Amino acid sequence: MTDTIQYAKRRFEAVKRSIVGDRDEESTLLAGREGNAGVHLQLWFLVTLVVFPIFIAVVVSTKQQGIVTSLPDLIPGTYAVENYREAIVDYGFGRFMWNSLLMSVVVVVGKLVISVLAAVAIVYYRVPYKDLVFLFVLFTLLLPVPIRFVPLFQLINDLGWGNSLLAITVPYLASATTVFILRQHFLSIPTSIVETAKLDGVGPVAFTLRVLIPMSRGVLVGVSIIMFVYAWNQYLWPLVIIDSEANQVAQVGLQLLQGDVQGGQLSWSLVMAGSVLTLLPPLALMILFRKPLLETFAIQQK
Amino acid sequence: MTTITLRNLRKEFDDVVAVNGLDLTVRDGEFLVVVGPSGCGKSTTLRLLAGLETATDGEIRMDDRDVTHTEPKDRNVAMVFQNYALYPHMTGRRNITFGMNATDSFADEEIDRRVAEAAETLDITDLLDRKPQAMSGGERQRVALGRAIVRDPDAFLMDEPLSNLDAKLRIQMRAELTRLHAELGTTTVYVTHDQTEAMTLGERVVVMDDGRIQQVDPPQALYDFPTNRFVAEFIGDPAMNMIDVAVEDGVAVHDGFRIPLPSGKTVDGTDGEWLDGTEAEALADPDAGDRPTAVLGIRPEDLYPARDRPDLGETTFDATVEVTEPLGDSLLVHCSVGDATFKMGAEPRSSLEPGGTVSVTYDPARLHLFAPETGEAFYHSATAPAPAGRIDATTND
Numbered sequence: 001m002t003d004t005i006q007y008a009k010r011r012f013e014a015v016k017r018s019i020v021g022d023r024d025e026e027s028t029l030l031a032g033r034e035g036n037a038g039v040h041l042q043l044w045f046l047v048t049l050v051v052f053p054i055f056i057a058v059v060v061s062t063k064q065q066g067i068v069t070s071l072p073d074l075i076p077g078t079y080a081v082e083n084y085r086e087a088i089v090d091y092g093f094g095r096f097m098w099n100s101l102l103m104s105v106v107v108v109v110g111k112l113v114i115s116v117l118a119a120v121a122i123v124y125y126r127v128p129y130k131d132l133v134f135l136f137v138l139f140t141l142l143l144p145v146p147i148r149f150v151p152l153f154q155l156i157n158d159l160g161w162g163n164s165l166l167a168i169t170v171p172y173l174a175s176a177t178t179v180f181i182l183r184q185h186f187l188s189i190p191t192s193i194v195e196t197a198k199l200d201g202v203g204p205v206a207f208t209l210r211v212l213i214p215m216s217r218g219v220l221v222g223v224s225i226i227m228f229v230y231a232w233n234q235y236l237w238p239l240v241i242i243d244s245e246a247n248q249v250a251q252v253g254l255q256l257l258q259g260d261v262q263g264g265q266l267s268w269s270l271v272m273a274g275s276v277l278t279l280l281p282p283l284a285l286m287i288l289f290r291k292p293l294l295e296t297f298a299i300q301q302k
Numbered sequence: 303m304t305t306i307t308l309r310n311l312r313k314e315f316d317d318v319v320a321v322n323g324l325d326l327t328v329r330d331g332e333f334l335v336v337v338g339p340s341g342c343g344k345s346t347t348l349r350l351l352a353g354l355e356t357a358t359d360g361e362i363r364m365d366d367r368d369v370t371h372t373e374p375k376d377r378n379v380a381m382v383f384q385n386y387a388l389y390p391h392m393t394g395r396r397n398i399t400f401g402m403n404a405t406d407s408f409a410d411e412e413i414d415r416r417v418a419e420a421a422e423t424l425d426i427t428d429l430l431d432r433k434p435q436a437m438s439g440g441e442r443q444r445v446a447l448g449r450a451i452v453r454d455p456d457a458f459l460m461d462e463p464l465s466n467l468d469a470k471l472r473i474q475m476r477a478e479l480t481r482l483h484a485e486l487g488t489t490t491v492y493v494t495h496d497q498t499e500a501m502t503l504g505e506r507v508v509v510m511d512d513g514r515i516q517q518v519d520p521p522q523a524l525y526d527f528p529t530n531r532f533v534a535e536f537i538g539d540p541a542m543n544m545i546d547v548a549v550e551d552g553v554a555v556h557d558g559f560r561i562p563l564p565s566g567k568t569v570d571g572t573d574g575e576w577l578d579g580t581e582a583e584a585l586a587d588p589d590a591g592d593r594p595t596a597v598l599g600i601r602p603e604d605l606y607p608a609r610d611r612p613d614l615g616e617t618t619f620d621a622t623v624e625v626t627e628p629l630g631d632s633l634l635v636h637c638s639v640g641d642a643t644f645k646m647g648a649e650p651r652s653s654l655e656p657g658g659t660v661s662v663t664y665d666p667a668r669l670h671l672f673a674p675e676t677g678e679a680f681y682h683s684a685t686a687p688a689p690a691g692r693i694d695a696t697t698n699d
Contacts, residue, residue, distance in 0.1 A: 211389055
């Protein structure tokens, strides 16, 4: 008899708890929604701020003259096909884009290979003074390519690489940033995984290819995209070292587009068409690989 | 099947001595548990066995092979880690076979057969095509065990494999490990900080502290005959009470009580001679002056309110109840007598109120005396002779 009474009482308590609990949950949910609205408003504002210049560029690239001075000028024109055709075909922008793509891919692949090897050596091998070596690698950040232009120019010409793909890729193959990011990532992989492989007799090459790289896929993709955009945006060095039009890259090609100024009449619509074109490959990559990119650079909650 | 022998094994990290002169024999097919507080060197010892650390000094032998400087992969040992160490991008099957594929020493059909066999043993057949992410902690640990057993290693090395599991699962896996060991009979060294795990799993238990072995014994012997204060206080929960006493005429004397010491066994007498209380007195420090001449150790579960156990004899003393902690199956009573405090196990529904007085009695067969300076045990009142395994253990083969 007492058992039954206690059961009823306990059940009542449980029901009461669940009802009260539910109501609490609902109210926090509502508060969350209100908070979200504010956040969304801010996000919209910021996104608009960032996107607006690009929007103008797209609009201008569809016009004949492309001068925007008032709001009605923001209505797209009808010269889109004409402008893009002229940039790609007449000004050889397609060729520049292809060169840029080649350069960027070579730089990214080369950087990844060298950086993975360097990071593996730094993290997993007993190298004497390896912290010092790593520090030295980081020191190269203080000496970016632009500072080395003059001797580098001399060196490339002495090697007879002038005007070639080698000239615009090799100087960028080593990357302290990538080594650093990969090192941090490798350090975050539990040592027990490395030790299991060691006990299983998995060799260093098999370990790197079959364990380390698959486990670092996200970071590698993220780093690749950043490096691709960086390589894609190279301007000064290709301008200096490449002098044949056939080997030139897109960013320099943009400059060439506005070279045709006649009587102070700069064809902004052409320049903007070129700009929009150069924007597309990095944008496509960002959209395609946004997930690994966010995973790599988001602050991880642990 | 392998016997592992450690001789004077030593490991230093910079200026820290992690393992300080270990001598130990792990018998063929034995389940040996190494237990100790964190930083006692137990994990380092295991890593030395695996070859993941290099010994500073000393020797490791597996059967007749000196493996002290052998590469991990050539030792033919399998290790199970606390965090399972599964490759997150591989399925259960791939995780198990990856190491076997790497060495080229197994044919494909052989691998398939062994995986099927191990999966059967561990009941993980349906986990083989899942990635670790889609497994629970217990399932992951099973797959990790599977990876260890398919290679049919000479020894299993387990580094706190159950610590990441919840309490219920841990107890279940504990039973499973025991069953697995009975089935495979592979020499196993198991490291844990959890004394319950050590007691339940180990055929013999090594208690380590400060880089040294404190005692090697079967679980019950460890509990009944601790060689020093550290082992006495580490094994058993709640910990053994330690009270400073003077030993006079075969009686442990304290302000609040006088406990006669029955004939017992000395740890010190290498020929296993029996010792009575008077002799214990001789071993206690006679020049102590005002200092205690011995430390009396009694486990809380060997102390009783006198009215609960009238059978235990006439020696009782009065103590003040300070705090009571109901544990469900018993009531833990914190008491004080004179300047000493101790804990006592009482019947779960005893009506003992803080501030009240309780008459305390004890099991006279469960008294221990320790030297105050060194902490070494020099007297146990237990009259039962030590089991054969224990004699064996002290000489350590």
